[in-house]
Structure formats: C-alpha cells, structure tokens
Amino acid sequence: MKEFGYTSVADTEAALAALREQPGTRLLAGGTEMLNWLKEGIERPERLVDITALPLRDVEPLPGGGLRLGALARMSEVAAHPEVVRGHPALAESLLLAASPQLRNMATLGGNLQQRTRCPYFRAETGDLPCNKRTPGSGCAALSSGETEEQALFGWTGECAATHPSDLAVALAALDADVLAEGPRGPRRIPAAAFHLTPEQAPPERHSALASDELITAVEVPGPAPLSHYVKVRQRASYEFALVSAAAVVEVEDGTLATARIALGGVAHRPWRLTAAEEALRGADPEDGDAVYAALAQDFAAARPLPGGSNAYKAELARRTAVRAVRDAARRHGAASGTTPEGSDQ
Ligand SMILES: Cc1cc2nc3c(=O)[nH]c(=O)nc-3n(C[C@H](O)[C@H](O)[C@H](O)COP(=O)(O)OP(=O)(O)OC[C@H]3O[C@@H](n4cnc5c(N)ncnc54)[C@H](O)[C@@H]3O)c2cc1C
Incomplete structure (x- = not known):
C-alpha cells in the first residue's frame, strides 16, 4: 500500500479547502469502502481527509413530513430512527438489508452513495484485468470473455456493463429524494435517481454526478411515504449484495393504486425507474399480480441482456420482484408498518 497523509477537519469549509488545495486528496468517512480500495490498489491517495467530525450526522424533520438526513x-442510526421507520419504511429496509450490523454501525449515507461497483474485474486484487472503470481505456474483461451473470440489463455500453450496488440509492430514487452537495461552485441539489451515471451518460470511470471537489452534506427525502417497501433478492439470505432489488412507493385509494413509483436495483449502474409502469399502474389493483406484471411490460421491453444471455434471468427476476414490492407496499395501507425485514442481520 502506498503511503499517504492523514488529516481530520471539523467543518465543511475546511474539507472543501483540503480537496481544493492538494491534488490526490480523498475524503474518509466510515472507511468501510476506502480501506478496501487502499488494500486493493483501487485508490492511491496522496492524503485522506477524515470528515467524521463534521456536524452532518443528524436526522431532522422537514415541513410536510419529509426528512433531512445528514x-x-x-x-444503522438512520434505519432505526422512529421517523424513518414510521414515515419511510422502504428507506429503513434498504439500509437494514445492506451489509452487516458491524458495517452499518460504521458506514455513512454519503459513503454508501459513493461506493463503487462490485464488478469482480473492477475489484480484482491484482488490478491488472481490463476494466474501463478502473483503468480508463483498458477494456472490459466482463464483456470480452468474462463473468456476465450479474451485469447490467439497462444503460450499458460496449465499454462497461457494471451495476451499482447501493441498496439505499434504489429506495431514495423511488422516494424522489435529493442528494445535497457543497463545492467551490456553491451548493447543489441532485435528484437521487440521477446521482449515479451509466456508461451511456458518462465515461465508465465517472460513476456519479458528484465532482471530485464536492462533498455530500445531506439527503432530503420528501414525504411521508408510509406505503413504501424495499425487496432485495440475493444469493444468500444475509450479508450479500442484491442480484436485483425493487423499491415501491404507492398511494392507495379505494383499493386501487392512485400513484406508484418503482425503482430497480442490480440492473444498471443507477437505480432504474420504471416510468412507463408508473403511468400504467394508475387504477390497478395491487393484489392482482398478473395486472401489475403486465403493466411493467413496456419498461422491460427495453431490457438488453448481454450477448450470450447469461444475465437474461434478471429481467424476469426483477419484474417479479417489482410486482412483489408494489403489492407489499400497498398492503401497508391501514396496517402499522414494521421494519425488520427477512434476512436482515438484526
Ligand atoms: C463486505 C461488505 C458488504 C457490503 N454490503 C452492502 C450491501 O449489501 N448493500 C449496500 O448498499 N452496501 C453494501 N456495502 C457497502 C457499504 O454500505 C459501504 O462500504 C459504506 O456505506 C461506505 O460508507 P463509509 O462511510 O464507510 O464510506 P468510506 O469508505 O469512508 O468512503 C467511501 C467513498 O465515499 C466518499 N465519501 C464518503 N463520505 C462522503 C461525503 N459526505 N461526500 C462525498 N464523498 C464521500 C469517500 O471519499 C470514498 O470515496 C458493503 C460493504 C462491505 C465492505
């Protein structure tokens, strides 16, 4: 591991100044991603700036029932917060179903959004496999000859087909949340659904809309959204990344869907909103699985499994996962919501 400097800062201005002053400076929050990157050679910073003392840790109510999350x-703090559990259960579930209790106790929301893909070629310990995300211009080992079962269905190109692994990002996209950032050009509000970038939108090495001299200060979630639910499908019941996932946020009137917002995880390098289905589902019975499944047809017609079809199973899996997320979000109508999802390590 390359030697690097370390400093800690106590306010946002000092953190931004540190990013500006020395090239090769990187922010350190909980360190649960950064430590792996240092060991694997994915990051070789000149200096780490510890931001854990910044006063950006509160969960505060917003007018109208929304929340501002530092x-x-x-x-773990956000997942257990009573206002999150009561008003935004999909958010709590997405956090509880991620990683392990020890990791969740250290890991921060900002760090979660800025985590990188779990594509095995990006994460290769040797670091010498072709990966356009890790070494721009080197190629894509997955697309040329490698493992493609877990790669993207939407938004991929011949340069990269990696997915983004954040569970939180998927819930935030369905909740219509915003990511708040500060930088030398002033404060910015980025819709959570547009925070991560596919290789269709930016070169593969660019993974989010955050610039390298910016800091995430908070996430704002409008709300409340008590009829919301997050479903995660994975290879084992806990401590595992999603093969696919779905977050649904609905409103129910007279037993039918007045509104529905759905985001998928594990199918692209950003949460994938099912915008056609969201229109088609107005007036649908959320208990009628066949009707909800049919309403998803237009969005899934755009799914592009990789050549060879090794990840084609994800289209059917994601579609059925979305049906379940919509149904179970709607079932919260009139019921007290609880958030100890199956498979969480609680
Ligand atoms: C074994 C393992 C399993 C995991 N499983 C899951 C899972 O199932 N689901 C899931 O969603 N995640 C999972 N994760 C990822 C985990 O959630 C992230 O490691 C964690 O959220 C990162 O947060 P951190 O505070 O530790 O970030 P750090 O490691 O400190 O930083 C990560 C990145 O974020 C940047 N950063 C941190 N804070 C800010 C900020 N405020 N503004 C700008 N940039 C910032 C850092 O500069 C760095 O680039 C897993 C991780 C591990 C190691």
Missing part, C-alpha cells in the same frame, strides 16, 4: 449519519 451525510455522516450512520446506516
């Missing part, structure tokens, strides 16, 4: 709030 970027340095720990995943």
Whole structure:
C-alpha cells in the first residue's frame, strides 16, 4: 500500500479547502469502502481527509413530513430512527438489508452513495484485468470473455456493463429524494435517481454526478411515504449484495393504486425507474399480480441482456420482484408498518 497523509477537519469549509488545495486528496468517512480500495490498489491517495467530525450526522424533520438526513449519519442510526421507520419504511429496509450490523454501525449515507461497483474485474486484487472503470481505456474483461451473470440489463455500453450496488440509492430514487452537495461552485441539489451515471451518460470511470471537489452534506427525502417497501433478492439470505432489488412507493385509494413509483436495483449502474409502469399502474389493483406484471411490460421491453444471455434471468427476476414490492407496499395501507425485514442481520 502506498503511503499517504492523514488529516481530520471539523467543518465543511475546511474539507472543501483540503480537496481544493492538494491534488490526490480523498475524503474518509466510515472507511468501510476506502480501506478496501487502499488494500486493493483501487485508490492511491496522496492524503485522506477524515470528515467524521463534521456536524452532518443528524436526522431532522422537514415541513410536510419529509426528512433531512445528514451525510455522516450512520446506516444503522438512520434505519432505526422512529421517523424513518414510521414515515419511510422502504428507506429503513434498504439500509437494514445492506451489509452487516458491524458495517452499518460504521458506514455513512454519503459513503454508501459513493461506493463503487462490485464488478469482480473492477475489484480484482491484482488490478491488472481490463476494466474501463478502473483503468480508463483498458477494456472490459466482463464483456470480452468474462463473468456476465450479474451485469447490467439497462444503460450499458460496449465499454462497461457494471451495476451499482447501493441498496439505499434504489429506495431514495423511488422516494424522489435529493442528494445535497457543497463545492467551490456553491451548493447543489441532485435528484437521487440521477446521482449515479451509466456508461451511456458518462465515461465508465465517472460513476456519479458528484465532482471530485464536492462533498455530500445531506439527503432530503420528501414525504411521508408510509406505503413504501424495499425487496432485495440475493444469493444468500444475509450479508450479500442484491442480484436485483425493487423499491415501491404507492398511494392507495379505494383499493386501487392512485400513484406508484418503482425503482430497480442490480440492473444498471443507477437505480432504474420504471416510468412507463408508473403511468400504467394508475387504477390497478395491487393484489392482482398478473395486472401489475403486465403493466411493467413496456419498461422491460427495453431490457438488453448481454450477448450470450447469461444475465437474461434478471429481467424476469426483477419484474417479479417489482410486482412483489408494489403489492407489499400497498398492503401497508391501514396496517402499522414494521421494519425488520427477512434476512436482515438484526
Ligand atoms: C463486505 C461488505 C458488504 C457490503 N454490503 C452492502 C450491501 O449489501 N448493500 C449496500 O448498499 N452496501 C453494501 N456495502 C457497502 C457499504 O454500505 C459501504 O462500504 C459504506 O456505506 C461506505 O460508507 P463509509 O462511510 O464507510 O464510506 P468510506 O469508505 O469512508 O468512503 C467511501 C467513498 O465515499 C466518499 N465519501 C464518503 N463520505 C462522503 C461525503 N459526505 N461526500 C462525498 N464523498 C464521500 C469517500 O471519499 C470514498 O470515496 C458493503 C460493504 C462491505 C465492505
């Protein structure tokens, strides 16, 4: 591991100044991603700036029932916060179904959003496999000859087909949340659904809309959204990344869907909103699985499994996962919501 400097800062201005002053400076929050990157050679910073002392850890109510979540709030704190559990259960579930209790106690919301893909070629310990995300211009080992079962269905190109692994990002996209950032050009509000970038939108090495001299300060979630639910499908019941996932946020009137918002995880390098289905589902019975499945047809017609079809199963899996997320979100109508999802390590 390359030697690097370390400093800690106490306010946002000092963090931004540190990013500006020395090239090769990287922010350190919970360190649960950064430490792996240092060991694997994915990051070789000149200096780490510890931001854990910044006053960005609170969960605060917003007028109208929304929430402002500090970027340095720990995943476990947010998942257990009574206002999150009551008003935004999909958010709590997405956090509880991620990683392990120890990781969630250290990991922050800002760090979760800025985590990188779990594509095995990006993460290769040797670091010498072709990966356009890790070494721009080197190629894509997955697309040329490699493992493609877990790669993207939407938004991929011949340069990269990696997916983004954040569970939180999927819930935030369905909740219509915003990521708040500060930088030398002033404060910015980025819709959570547009925070991560596919290789269709930007070169593969660019993974989010955040610039390298910017800091995430908070996430704002409008709300409340008590009829919301997050479903995660994975190879084992806990401590595993999603093969696919779905977050649904609905409103129910007279037993039918007045509105529905759905985001998928594990199918692209950003949460994938099912915008056609969201229109088609108005007036549908959420208990009628066949009707909800049919309403998803237009969005899934755009799915592009990789050549060879090794990840084609994800289209059917994601579609059925979305049906379940919509149904179970709607079932919260009139019921007290609880958030100890199956498979969480609680
Ligand atoms: C074994 C394992 C399993 C995991 N499983 C899951 C899972 O199932 N689902 C899931 O969603 N995640 C999972 N994760 C990822 C985990 O959630 C992230 O590691 C964690 O959220 C990162 O947060 P951190 O505070 O530790 O970030 P750090 O490691 O400190 O930083 C990560 C990145 O974020 C940047 N950063 C941190 N804070 C800010 C900020 N405020 N503004 C700008 N940039 C910032 C850092 O500069 C760095 O680039 C897993 C991780 C591990 C190691």
